[in-house]
Amino acid sequence: MARAIAIVEDEPLIRANYVEALSRFGYEVRGYPSRGEASSAFAQRMPELVIIDIGLSDEPEGGFDLCRELRAKSSTLPIIFLTARDSDFDVISGLRLGADDYLSKDTSLHQLAARIGALFRRIESLKTPVSAETVIEHGPLKLESERMRISWNGHDVPLTVTEFWMVHTLVRFPGHVKSRDQLMREAELVVDDATITSHIKRIRKKFIAVDPAFDSIETVHGVGYRWTT
Amino acid sequence: MTLRRKLLLVALSTLALPFAGWLYVRQMEQLLRRSQEQALLATAFALGRGLVAVGANLPTPAKGWYVQNARQPIIVDGYGDDWAALSPWVQHPWPGVRVQLAQDAAWLYLHIEVNDATRTRVDAQDSESQDADHVELTLARGAQQRHFLIASAAPGSFQARPLDDRVRGLPDLITGQWQEDAGAYRIELRLPRAQAPDRLGIAVYDADAPARFNGGEPNMRPLYSLAPALSNDLTQLAPTGVRVRLLSSEGWVLASGGALLADSPAGNDRMAWFDKLVFDALIAPALQARSSTPMDAPQLQDADAKRALAGRASAVWRAGEAPGSVVLSVAVPLDTHGETRGALVLDQSSRALPLLTNRALLGLMLASVAGLLIAGALLFAFATWLSLRIGRLRDAAERAQHREGAPLAALPLVEDSDELGDLARSFSRLLDAIGTYTDYLRTLASKLSHELNTPLAIVKSSLDNLEHADLPPDAQPYVARARDGAARLGTIVRAMSEASRMERAIASAEGEDFDLAQVVRGCAEAYRALAAPRRLECVLDAAHSPLHGAPELIAQALDKLFDNALSFTPAEGWIRIELRELDEDEGAQLIVANSGPPLPEAMSGRLFDSLVSVRGSGARVGVPHLGLGLYVVRLVAELHQGKVEAQNLADGVAFTMRLRGMVRRRLVE
Numbered sequence: 001m002a003r004a005i006a007i008v009e010d011e012p013l014i015r016a017n018y019v020e021a022l023s024r025f026g027y028e029v030r031g032y033p034s035r036g037e038a039s040s041a042f043a044q045r046m047p048e049l050v051i052i053d054i055g056l057s058d059e060p061e062g063g064f065d066l067c068r069e070l071r072a073k074s075s076t077l078p079i080i081f082l083t084a085r086d087s088d089f090d091v092i093s094g095l096r097l098g099a100d101d102y103l104s105k106d107t108s109l110h111q112l113a114a115r116i117g118a119l120f121r122r123i124e125s126l127k128t129p130v131s132a133e134t135v136i137e138h139g140p141l142k143l144e145s146e147r148m149r150i151s152w153n154g155h156d157v158p159l160t161v162t163e164f165w166m167v168h169t170l171v172r173f174p175g176h177v178k179s180r181d182q183l184m185r186e187a188e189l190v191v192d193d194a195t196i197t198s199h200i201k202r203i204r205k206k207f208i209a210v211d212p213a214f215d216s217i218e219t220v221h222g223v224g225y226r227w228t229t
Numbered sequence: 230m231t232l233r234r235k236l237l238l239v240a241l242s243t244l245a246l247p248f249a250g251w252l253y254v255r256q257m258e259q260l261l262r263r264s265q266e267q268a269l270l271a272t273a274f275a276l277g278r279g280l281v282a283v284g285a286n287l288p289t290p291a292k293g294w295y296v297q298n299a300r301q302p303i304i305v306d307g308y309g310d311d312w313a314a315l316s317p318w319v320q321h322p323w324p325g326v327r328v329q330l331a332q333d334a335a336w337l338y339l340h341i342e343v344n345d346a347t348r349t350r351v352d353a354q355d356s357e358s359q360d361a362d363h364v365e366l367t368l369a370r371g372a373q374q375r376h377f378l379i380a381s382a383a384p385g386s387f388q389a390r391p392l393d394d395r396v397r398g399l400p401d402l403i404t405g406q407w408q409e410d411a412g413a414y415r416i417e418l419r420l421p422r423a424q425a426p427d428r429l430g431i432a433v434y435d436a437d438a439p440a441r442f443n444g445g446e447p448n449m450r451p452l453y454s455l456a457p458a459l460s461n462d463l464t465q466l467a468p469t470g471v472r473v474r475l476l477s478s479e480g481w482v483l484a485s486g487g488a489l490l491a492d493s494p495a496g497n498d499r500m501a502w503f504d505k506l507v508f509d510a511l512i513a514p515a516l517q518a519r520s521s522t523p524m525d526a527p528q529l530q531d532a533d534a535k536r537a538l539a540g541r542a543s544a545v546w547r548a549g550e551a552p553g554s555v556v557l558s559v560a561v562p563l564d565t566h567g568e569t570r571g572a573l574v575l576d577q578s579s580r581a582l583p584l585l586t587n588r589a590l591l592g593l594m595l596a597s598v599a600g601l602l603i604a605g606a607l608l609f610a611f612a613t614w615l616s617l618r619i620g621r622l623r624d625a626a627e628r629a630q631h632r633e634g635a636p637l638a639a640l641p642l643v644e645d646s647d648e649l650g651d652l653a654r655s656f657s658r659l660l661d662a663i664g665t666y667t668d669y670l671r672t673l674a675s676k677l678s679h680e681l682n683t684p685l686a687i688v689k690s691s692l693d694n695l696e697h698a699d700l701p702p703d704a705q706p707y708v709a710r711a712r713d714g715a716a717r718l719g720t721i722v723r724a725m726s727e728a729s730r731m732e733r734a735i736a737s738a739e740g741e742d743f744d745l746a747q748v749v750r751g752c753a754e755a756y757r758a759l760a761a762p763r764r765l766e767c768v769l770d771a772a773h774s775p776l777h778g779a780p781e782l783i784a785q786a787l788d789k790l791f792d793n794a795l796s797f798t799p800a801e802g803w804i805r806i807e808l809r810e811l812d813e814d815e816g817a818q819l820i821v822a823n824s825g826p827p828l829p830e831a832m833s834g835r836l837f838d839s840l841v842s843v844r845g846s847g848a849r850v851g852v853p854h855l856g857l858g859l860y861v862v863r864l865v866a867e868l869h870q871g872k873v874e875a876q877n878l879a880d881g882v883a884f885t886m887r888l889r890g891m892v893r894r895r896l897v898e
Contacts, residue, residue, distance in 0.1 A: 011683055011686075011687070013687045013691075014683070014686050014687050014690055017687065017690035017691055017693070017694055018690060020694055021690065021693060021694050021697075024694075024697055084679060084682035084683050084686065104682075105682055105683065105685070105686035105689075106682070106685075106686070106689070106719055106723075108689065108693055109689075109690055109693035109694070110693065197734075197781050198734070219780065219781070220751055221747065221748040221751035221752055221780055221781075221784050222748065222751035222752030222753070222754065222755035222756070222784055222787075223751055223754070223755045
């Protein structure tokens with residue numbers, strides 16, 4: 001059975017494009033132009049993944065409200081923010097509200113599909129036992145690529161898919177410097193340097209929340225970042 | 230010229246005030262004079278009529294011999310030494326004959342000098358004396374007459390020969406002294422006052438030229454002298470302070486009465502400088518020169534006296550004897566029965582007039598000076614106040630111009646109700662408008678990019694969908710081109726919002742301790758590949774350069790500077806990245822220099838403002854340049870309490886970033 005995805009987007013052309021594209025990828029996609037319509041539809045049937053635009057016609061922060069609402073109903077529902085906004089502030093707000101990922105509208109449909117696939121895979125893999133091949137361990141770090149899960153000293157580090165891919169890129173070749181360009185490519189992101197910088201900062205913070213002594217992501221100024229052990 | 234100086238100059242126009250006063254005082258003074266002249270003239274005429282009315286002994290219009298009062302004892306010796314004081318008023322009946330008469334209490338003296346180089350000498354008693362050189366005196370009193378012949382063969386005393394019988398009341402005998410030299414002979418004699426004649430005839434005979442001296446005909450004239458009785462009359466008639474003189478038709482003073490006002494006390498002789506100034510400037514020009522004849526002269530030859538004798542009244546102002554005093558002199562003809570028999574001259578000393586003028590002028594001057602000072606001070610204060618206010622407004626406007634995005638402080642004077650207040654309000658509105666406009670421009674790019682994102686997303690997602698549509702193969706290149714264009718558009722849109730994103734990133738930046746040298750070294754290494762084939766030099770002052778700040782932001786600023794340098798450096802040029810440690814507390818200096826064209830001077834100050842670019846069009850195709858790069862550099866420098874400058878080098882351009890480190894925040898979280 002096709003997975004149900006809801007797109008809440010006030011711009012009809014983008015909505016139509018996304019609905020069509022994701023339908024082509026085999027999902028059952030519904031589009032909603034406003035928070036009210038989406039809420040009432042979700043009350044009847046919860047989708048399995050929600051893509052939300054932050055600014056919804058007359059509600060500039062409508063996406064955040066909807067996210068809060070949905071998170072209250074289900075703590076596991078994957079939520080992706082898709083927005084024309086690209087400020088760090090918005091990113092942080094969205095992620096704090098419990099969104100699983102945050103993509104700018106620059107992102108191509110392929111990348112979007114990849115994100116969605118990854119999120120579903122993660123949910124799926126949580127239900128199956130861990131297969132040994134996909135686990136990378138580096139000291140206190142344990143990275144399960146199938147499940148897109150990372151733990152440090154046995155504690156889960158709640159990373160978004162984007163962040164997971166960035167850490168994954170770094171950890172695959174510890175000690176190698178990865179430039180921002182490379183990280184961008186691996187994470188399938190089209191963002192600028194500053195966004196990469198803030199992603200790295202957030203990743204560090206998340207690790208530090210688990211272990212205050214965390215110091216494994218090193219900045220190589222002018223070049224990029226590397227994972228040290 | 231400052232406003233203050235201009236107003237002071239304008240204040241000088243009040244100088245017209247004392248000038249106008251000066252003119253007024255002059256006019257007033259002239260008016261006073263006229264009226265005084267009129268009054269004195271009226272007095273003179275009244276006096277003249279009075280004299281006629283009381284039947285005073287008025288002179289006849291006929292010529293006469295004037296007998297002066299001797300000023301020193303006269304010795305009858307034939308020499309003129311003792312007549313010297315009287316000689317200015319010598320009388321010439323004919324050319325070549327000088328007659329002088331004088332009297333003292335007892336005697337009437339006569340001195341006759343005749344020019345005669347060819348003498349025919351005989352004594353008076355000689356029978357031929359009538360045909361030799363001689364002088365014949367005719368003494369007359371009333372109807373009686375007596376003739377005397379005076380001649381002498383040698384210098385010395387002589388005795389006149391009476392030509393007729395003795396007459397009672399007239400002298401029997403006349404003796405005198407005869408002296409002579411090569412060109413003239415002199416006769417000096419005296420008669421007792423008691424026997425003095427009232428008319429005198431003098432006849433001179435020259436034997437060599439009988440026709441000379443009117444052929445020896447006697448010249449009978451009445452004797453005039455200063456008459457005490459008439460003088461007394463005049464004294465009684467004259468008003469106080471007025472001296473009256475009665476003149477004969479020849480100008481001889483026949484009577485003198487009254488006196489000028491006594492001169493002020495001796496101490497006042499020297500005028501105060503101000504009085505003198507006023508006198509010299511105001512009164513003296515209107516005066517005629519001091520009369521050349523002394524006050525007690527027996528004959529007046531002044532123009533006014535002559536005019537009066539000719540029948541016309543006149544008034545003259547003269548400088549008085551005492552310095553600073555003024556004498557008004559009036560001369561009127563003395564007419565009886567239609568003929569002018571003499572003249573009256575009235576002198577009035579007028580010390581009061583200059584005093585009045587002085588006082589008026591002094592008051593005027595003091596008032597003017599005080600007014601001038603007050604007006605000047607007021608104007609100066611006003612001008613100072615004005616220029617202070619204008620200065621404040623100007624400073625505020627200057628500050629507002631350079632506020633660099635800081636909120637607009639309220640301008641001074643906006644509460645004032647005058648024109649400056651209006652100006653301040655206009656300025657304020659203008660600055661507000663400019664501020665709004667600048668803010669609009671500043672945020673335009675990011676707003677625009679935000680707005681552009683949505684249509685761009687539509688295009689992109691549509692293109693993505695298009696790939697899955699069944700497109701004929703020859704349509705594929707177009708899709709590819711559209712995708713390419715959309716991607717480029719995306720780059721542009723991201724660049725446009727870069728500044729605002731950087732501003733936000735900078736606002737939320739957190740400082741950390743790091744080694745600036747290491748950051749610079751890392752960046753320089755990374756740039757080396759990009760810079761080729763240009764030479765890249767990296768000069769580091771010290772191995773370590775600790776700084777508190779945001780290394781990512783500094784690296785980003787360095788990126789911008791390097792990017793900027795790269796785009797201006799020709800392929801064979803060089804780029805130099807330099808880090809200099811400055812003194813304690815001065816932080817570090819990060820310099821990015823490159824060879825290339827110099828910066829235009831006009832732009833040097835604004836280079837680091839938002840949306841300012843000095844690049845020529847088409848510097849690098851495809852990469853938008855909005856003039857945000859250097860603005861980001863400035864923001865980063867300011868975050869680190871530094872500043873950034875650009876200067877032209879001999880062979881290139883250098884951008885200098887001074888970094889002192891971020892303010893350490895207290896950890897709140």
